[in-house]
Amino acid sequence: MTSLKVSIAGVTLKNPVITASGCCGFGQEYDKFFPMERLGGISMKGMTLLERQGNPPCRIAETPAGMLNSVGLQNPGVEAFLEKELPPLLGRDVVKIANVAGSTIEDYCGIAERLDSSAVDMLEVNISCPNVKAGGAAFGTSCETAGKVVSQMRRYTTKPMMVKLSPNVTDIVSIAKAVEDAGADAISLINTLLGMRIDINTRRPILHNNVGGLSGPAVFPVAVRMVWQVANAVKVPVVGMGGISKWQDAIEMMMAGARAIQIGAALFSDPFTPVKVLEGMEDWMERNGVKDINEIVGTVQPW
Amino acid sequence: MAYLQGSCPIVKKRQLTPTIFDFTLSCPQMAQQAQPGQFLHVKVDGFSLRRPISICRIGKEESTLRMVFEVRGEGTAALSQLREGDQVDLIGPLGNGFPLLSPDKKVVVVGGGIGVPPMLETAARYGSNATAIIGFRNQGAVILEDEFRALGCDTRLATDDGSAGFHGFVTQLLDQRLQEGKPDLICACGPAGMLKGVVKLAQEAQVPCKISLEERMGCGVGACLVCACKTVKDGREIFSHVCKDGPVFDGNEVVLE
Numbered sequence: 001m002t003s004l005k006v007s008i009a010g011v012t013l014k015n016p017v018i019t020a021s022g023c024c025g026f027g028q029e030y031d032k033f034f035p036m037e038r039l040g041g042i043s044m045k046g047m048t049l050l051e052r053q054g055n056p057p058c059r060i061a062e063t064p065a066g067m068l069n070s071v072g073l074q075n076p077g078v079e080a081f082l083e084k085e086l087p088p089l090l091g092r093d094v095v096k097i098a099n100v101a102g103s104t105i106e107d108y109c110g111i112a113e114r115l116d117s118s119a120v121d122m123l124e125v126n127i128s129c130p131n132v133k134a135g136g137a138a139f140g141t142s143c144e145t146a147g148k149v150v151s152q153m154r155r156y157t158t159k160p161m162m163v164k165l166s167p168n169v170t171d172i173v174s175i176a177k178a179v180e181d182a183g184a185d186a187i188s189l190i191n192t193l194l195g196m197r198i199d200i201n202t203r204r205p206i207l208h209n210n211v212g213g214l215s216g217p218a219v220f221p222v223a224v225r226m227v228w229q230v231a232n233a234v235k236v237p238v239v240g241m242g243g244i245s246k247w248q249d250a251i252e253m254m255m256a257g258a259r260a261i262q263i264g265a266a267l268f269s270d271p272f273t274p275v276k277v278l279e280g281m282e283d284w285m286e287r288n289g290v291k292d293i294n295e296i297v298g299t300v301q302p303w
Numbered sequence: 304m305a306y307l308q309g310s311c312p313i314v315k316k317r318q319l320t321p322t323i324f325d326f327t328l329s330c331p332q333m334a335q336q337a338q339p340g341q342f343l344h345v346k347v348d349g350f351s352l353r354r355p356i357s358i359c360r361i362g363k364e365e366s367t368l369r370m371v372f373e374v375r376g377e378g379t380a381a382l383s384q385l386r387e388g389d390q391v392d393l394i395g396p397l398g399n400g401f402p403l404l405s406p407d408k409k410v411v412v413v414g415g416g417i418g419v420p421p422m423l424e425t426a427a428r429y430g431s432n433a434t435a436i437i438g439f440r441n442q443g444a445v446i447l448e449d450e451f452r453a454l455g456c457d458t459r460l461a462t463d464d465g466s467a468g469f470h471g472f473v474t475q476l477l478d479q480r481l482q483e484g485k486p487d488l489i490c491a492c493g494p495a496g497m498l499k500g501v502v503k504l505a506q507e508a509q510v511p512c513k514i515s516l517e518e519r520m521g522c523g524v525g526a527c528l529v530c531a532c533k534t535v536k537d538g539r540e541i542f543s544h545v546c547k548d549g550p551v552f553d554g555n556e557v558v559l560e
């Protein structure tokens with residue numbers, strides 16, 4: 001028997017496959033394709049203290065091997081999350097990760113405090129949303145502010161905190177170290193890369209927000225590189241994502257140093273991607289005599 | 304209800320105009336669940352996003368669904384190259400369709416251009432109790448007219464240039480129809496400008512009105528929130544989502560821009 005069990009910041013996941021924030025709502029939609037219990041975890045839609053309506057449409061553009069989005073953190077706010085979205089998840093055997101965003105440090109702390117007594121298993125601190133003007137990525141692009149968000153939040157929560165990094169920085173390693181020093185229990189990356197598409201007939205950007213976040217297979221090599229760099233520089237577990245669309249990608253990401261992986265945009269083209277990734281990983285483990293998936297984490301042998 | 308995904312063979316392919324194609328797909332389970340106004344989320348090889356296409360006819364006995372689509376860009380162009388026997392990867396049926404009134408009700412369906420196909424299954428339910436008002440750019444763009452007639456619908460055709468049927472817009476024909484008597488429901492699909500006109504006439508005549516909207520989609524199931532459209536709920540403007548809250552909305556709750 002192979003074991004897929006992994007542990008992130010003291011939370012045990014039955015397998016390393018998590019659906020990525022913003023791509024799987026609050027878990028209910030893809031549960032209509034396959035039971036969410038198949039997954040190790042779900043990272044839910046980024047939530048803010050108060051409800052947000054998000055950006056006007058158009059919010060999505062197709063790109064070669066990927067897509068841009070500019071949803072702009074549309075979400076019902078933390079109270080509505082606790083009242084309406086979390087209760088249906090109670091009793092479901094899947095790790096529940098709340099993705100938290102804000103435009104001030106007080107926002108982040110307020111949500112952390114509100115979620116502290118909830119059934120959420122872990123916080124994913126989103127300091128990397130490229131689609132909201134004030135905040136989001138603004139925190140994730142400087143070591144000082146990134147660290148400050150994390151150390152301040154720490155005072156309001158006992159939940160494990162996984163900090164999600166933006167790839168839109170010149171030195172991802174220094175940001176990773178800053179959040180680790182500030183008390184992050186885990187690090188996840190990458191959020192989307194800032195991009196743009198233009199309709200050449202109208203000479204207008206396709207996205208109403210003009211720019212948006214790139215995800216999907218196109219970003220995979222960038223994500224692997226960044227996960228590898230960060231995993232080599234920090235001691236806390238790293239959760240890798242960005243462009244994973246098949247089991248081979250998941251194995252590759254884990255070899256780069258990820259303890260678990262998240263799947264986002266690939267859900268849109270094939271809703272069963274997480275299940276196929278899991279089945280493929282298990283087959284591969286059996287064929288290669290790997291008994292425990294943890295054995296492969298960070299095993300790439302650099303030249 | 305569970306969402307269905309499957310590879311479904313094209314059992315019949317027709318070309319209706321130089322740019323409009325008509326696929327009948329064999330998809331037993333989806334056909335059983337499907338309702339008029341719902342859509343399929345269609346995978347096209349080589350493209351990262353699926354294409355939403357409305358259901359045009361439901362063959363419960365034949366276990367088929369039919370979709371009629373126009374080549375608009377690269378994805379639909381690639382889709383149009385498929386042949387009978389080829390498989391199409393579909394998710395569906397998705398979204399909320401048009402309300403299903405008792406078939407003896409008087410229903411007016413209004414379609415503009417490529418908004419006409421989803422109105423066919425909707426009209427089929429009401430047969431001769433339906434008035435079908437369909438509009439196109441010109442005679443060459445007219446599709447499905449004979450099928451509405453074959454269903455027994457009171458079929459009224461308009462073209463922008465007068466090359467076939469009434470010279471003018473579907474809203475003018477709707478205005479005429481409303482003067483003849485009050486229907487129980489108006490269902491419409493087409494460009495935003497047309498929908499705006501339809502909603503206005505429906506409001507003036509105090510007839511319930513349902514409209515089908517379009518927006519670019521990712522997941523198609525309500526999980527990614529990209530397909531936003533402005534609606535008014537409890538006096539407040541909010542972004543609803545075409546794939547899950549729609550594509551069919553109440554004409555009074557949509558803010559058409």
Ligand SMILES: Cc1cc2nc3c(=O)[nH]c(=O)nc-3n(C[C@H](O)[C@H](O)[C@H](O)COP(=O)(O)OP(=O)(O)OC[C@H]3O[C@@H](n4cnc5c(N)ncnc54)[C@H](O)[C@@H]3O)c2cc1C
Pocket residue numbers: 061062342352353354355356357358370371372373374375376377378379380417420421516517518519520545550
């Ligand atoms: C609920 C719904 C039902 C639809 N039903 C039909 C139908 O029955 N027949 C038909 O011909 N068309 C229908 N459309 C429109 C159809 O989805 C687009 O014409 C198609 O996606 C264009 O793809 P493309 O690759 O040719 O164009 P491209 O411009 O190359 O597409 C680029 C991206 O934009 C998206 N996109 C472009 N135009 C639209 C649009 N108008 N609506 C939504 N997404 C768009 C594409 O899906 C793709 O993700 C429907 C749209 C929706 C939302």
Ligand SMILES: Cc1cc2nc3c(=O)[nH]c(=O)nc-3n(C[C@H](O)[C@H](O)[C@H](O)COP(=O)(O)O)c2cc1C
Pocket residue numbers: 020021022023045046047069071073099126129164190191192214215216217219241242243244262263264265266521527528529
């Ligand atoms: C439509 C959409 C919405 C997203 N919303 C969020 C969000 O709310 N919070 C967040 O941390 N990341 C969000 N992301 C980023 C993803 O979680 C993920 O980091 C990124 O898409 C890369 O993974 P992928 O290539 O597998 O999609 C979103 C991505 C997409 C495509």
Ligand code: FES
Pocket residue numbers: 519520521522523524525526527528529530544545546547
């Ligand atoms: S397309 Fe994802 S929510 Fe509508």
